[in-house]
Amino acid sequence: MTLRQPEQGLQFIAGQRVGGGDATLLSLRAEDGEATGYRFLSATREEAAQAALAAEQAFAVYSQTSPEARARFLEAIAGELDALGEAFFAIAHQETALPLARLQGERARTSGQLRMFAGVLRRGDTHGVRIDTALPDRQPLPRPDLRQYQMALGPVAVFGASNFPLAFSTAGGDTAAALAAGCPVVVKAHPGHMATAEYTALAVLRAAEACGMPAGVFNMIFGTDIGAELVSHPAIQAVGFTGSLRGGKALQQLAQQRPQPIPVFAEMSAINPLIVLPQALAKNAETLANDLVASFTLGSGQFCTKPGLILVMQGEGESRFSDVLVEAVERAPAQVMLNATTLAHYQQGVSALDAHPNIQRIAGRNENVVGRAQACLYKAPASLLLAKDPLLQEEVFGPLAVLVSVADEAELCAILRVIQGQLTVTVHAEADDRQMAARLLPMLGEKAGRVLFNGYPTGVEVCDAMVHGGPWPATTDARGTSVGSKAIERFLRPVCLQNVPGALLPPAVQDANPLNLLRLVNGQWTREAISPSVN
Secondary structure, three states: OOOOOOOOOOEEEOOEEEOOOOOEEEEEOOOOOOEEEEEEEOOOHHHHHHHHHHHHHHHHHHOOOOHHHHHHHHHHHHHHHHOOOHHHHHHHHHHHOOOHHHHHHHHHHHHHHHHHHHHHHHHOHHHOOEEEOOEOOOOOOOEOOEEEEEEEOOOEEEEOOOOOOOOOOOOOHHHHHHHHHOOOEEEEOOHHHHHHHHHHHHHHHHHHHHOOOOHHHEEEEOOOOOHHHHHHOOOOOEEEEEOOHHHHHHHHHHHHHOOOOOOEEEEOOOOOEEEEOHHHHHHHHHHHHHHHHHHHHHHHHOOOOOOOEEEEEOOOOHHHHHHHHHHHHHHOOOEEOOOHHHHHHHHHHHHHHHHOOOOEEEEOOOOOOOOEEOOEEEEEOHHHHHOOOHHHHOOOOOOEEEEEEEOOHHHHHHHHHHOOOEEEEEEEOOHHHHHHHHHHHHHHHHHEEEEEEOOOOOOOOOOOOOOOOOOOOOEOOOOOOOOOHHHHHHHEEEEEEEOOOHHHOOHHHOOOOOOOOOEEEOOEEEOOOOOOOOO
């Protein structure tokens, strides 16, 4: 058993550890379901409300902090995360079965995205300043002085993801973006890695204290069925979620049923089609097949961007491509998944595909390896996709893909028209395929948030240009992204100040431009101050 301090296992509310409930949750090893020795109290309804109110009280102060102060706070969190040592990685591995190298890389990504948002704040582009100065002599009516900028939306509820215990969880992308925007957060820790979340939350609180942030800037609660209480609380003004379609839809419905509906930014479900055009197939059949299996079995297929649907154009190399796919899947070792629930859901998906009369399993050993997921490859006729068979539209979270042979460009276009929204669509094309690829590109952009050529979607770069989102059911709001610097915009809203005296204007819209922002002033982009004559 792991020795614990008396306050551990409790909720994080307004900088304190709080625990009044009597329901106990156990941290479990992913590999065998045995207890790790860490125990947690499930938050009560009252504690969920306390956490939301703590964030609301902090908002009045935190939303008014300077961009520089928030940037230093984010960098301090990153530094605390980078300082976490062997004990942290040991429990994270136990809870998720993710290897040390993966966890170290994910920790680097998590601290890196915090530092990225610090840079965004210093750069100043998220202020979104637009100024139209007064035209008192305009006829037939004068124009008032109008100054638009972005302000923080309010307290944000963040739901930790199962498959990324660091980068999409306690201090992950949604939390980092919300804090950068000036929004306090209440995290609902994922039950699959509660001890990992606790270590991370303690790191965030150390940074908050060192930077003099208000006590309720970061809060975290534990529980399996407390999320609805959090989303329904009037203090919460937005929700960030990464998880299942069922979970995301439930949260969105709750948010819309409130007296004051709020936005839910949920990443939910995608099959991420990968298309192989004729010349790429003829030239690279064997390499493509091996690399593709490596992609959809990576991390036991537990990536939201896993390519789960393979659309291959009929032609030279098709048989070789299919044969190598089968060989590579048969060689793939069975892997431990994140937890017993995830494995059970994967097995349900496999069983559903096995039971379909027109879908054939062409690779994947039938023997069960206890506690592990066996990679599988299925083949389905294009007619099933064209008939909108729901089973082919559903994500199976795990090391599995479905292969579909496509007759020609017309059939491919017809399939793309009926496929639902996706996080990614990938195209493999050679030079001779480019005319067809050019015709496909507009349709691909309509279907996905990210369109890749000659690559694999399971890597998501954290940078300014990245879009990790897409049309329903990939996300609840295709206008946003949960990865990259634009993720901050989900937690900001525009405000227009009309004829506000100069002495009262916030720095971003003052005439002198003390933040040296690039601003749209009377239709022109400039960093220059506004001269008195313009007013």
